[in-house]
Amino acid sequence: MSVTPLKALPLDELRQRTSTKWRKYGEDVLPFFVAETDYALAPEITRVLTRAVQLGDTGYTPPDPGVREAFAGFAERRWGWNVDPADVFWTGDVMMGVVEILRKVIEPGDRVVVMPPVYPPFYDTVEEAGGVVERVPLTASEAGWEIDLLGVETALLSGARAVLLCNPHNPTGTVHTPESLAALADVAERFGATVISDEIHGPLTYAPTAFTPFLAASDSARRVGYAVTSASKTFNLAGLKCAVMVAGGDPQRAKLRSLPWEVEWRTGLFGALSNVAAYSPESDEWLASLLAALDANRLLLAELLAEHLPQARYLPPDAGFLAWVDLSAYGWGDNPAVKVLRDARVALHHGPLFGVEGTGHVRINFGCAPELLREAVERIGALARS
Structure with a gap:
């Protein structure tokens, strides 16, 4: 069609x-x-936000704005990814989520792998969390870019404690293969490292390429990983402050539950409303x-x-x-x-x-x-x- x-x-x-x-x-x-x-905004987002303005619904974000169920439904429809809604948490934006997770999984001075060329706030986020940037550039060829798995392994062997993954990658637009993601997870698990995957561009993957969420790549990915994403890039909602953090399993869920309460409170009500609308089948x-x-x-x-x-x-x-x-x-x-x-x-x-x-x-x-x-x-x- x-x-x-x-x-x-x-x-x-x-x-x-x-x-x-x-x-x-x-x-x-x-x-x-x-x-x-x-x-223009997706009509369902316009409808929801217009109704909120008409009602004067501009207060605090409620304890359960419906984000977890909406995201889980979207992930299942688009990628066949079965997300337990209990593994979904929310905050103001993706980089907020990344820095708060980093604070839970590294100690001050620990090194964190980033894969340049990469979204500039990745560098700042590592430093904000007290870490030190460990550069492992993507491998470039005429066919595109790939994760340098040997470089990541070398960095982890020498003491790096976490990996910031950009999937799909910004600025190259690379959608990492399921095989590459699974291999990265295996390397991270071998060294007891954490992988935090920024997946904000995932909904914008072009056929015939298929997007694989990191946490859906393998059992080891679920054991070592977190995903952080938002409807904000796809639906142009950056000013409305809402992102989701997804735990790969029980240990990560416990860490997300232990985050300071204000991490969730940074979510804007309009951000939550618009993300729920964006993730709905109507959009x-x-x-x-x-x-x-x-x-x-x-x-x-x-x-x-x-x-x-x-x-x-x-x-x-x-x-x-x-x-x-x-x-x-x-x-x-x-x-x-x-x-x-x-x-x-x-x-x-x-x-x-x-x-x-x-x-x-x-x-x-x-x-x-x-x-x-x-x-x-x-x-x-x-x-x-x-």
Whole structure:
């Protein structure tokens, strides 16, 4: 059955938004840096939030907002992952969840594996929890990126106590294979280490690739792991503060239950309401339309780069709406986003913030109208021809 791609909102309407994407720069700049998308909310989310505003339902988040059951239902429908609702806890956002779990599983000064190039807050989160970043870069090839299992094993052998996994990976869009995830879990279990998997981009995986939640990869993954995720990236809800933390088993569940009470209280009521609505079957059709739009854009971007920036290197992601593009061939310095913003008035995310592996790279958000994406690449391409 064909799916009609979701249409982005008009630019003049988007510029009325007050979020970071539309307020950091002036109106002469096209914003492609932060991970916000340009679509109207899913109708079920709009309905729930509108009703809450009408009721003045703007108080404290209740002890059971329905998040655990909603997430478990979503996980079963989309991935065949059978989540016990009792293993699901909630907090304000994914990075809050990650740092609180880290505080439970490491001691100050312990090393934590991260896999650059990776979402910049991973580095800050490790430090906030009292840990020390242990870099084990992804292995890159013409076919994509993979976890360096030998590198992880070496880090754990030398004393690292935890692994931060990004699955699907930001910024590369890599969806790690079930075999790779199971192998990572085996390595972690052998050394008594914990794996915390950020899975916020999981719902945005493109067919025929299949997303495997870390905790569904193997028995050993359930014994060593936690997952932390949210509807916020898929449904553009970052300002509404809600994420879920999922325990792999009884020991992890006990640790999550022992978190300070304010970890749960950081969840916003609108965040909980909107996450429940996003995870409901009523939002599945909207998500299918969003994926159709994003799938078309990731392929359009490849065409635009080939036409206007033929020396750029880009592998369309398997998930998400973020493109990892190597512009180093153009000689625009270690951080090409600086020149692109100054001379083309297009704001891209700075590659070096993702690690030294991001030198010469930019990250481009293609969750927008195709014509806006075309204008941005044309502007950047003009720099290459000047």
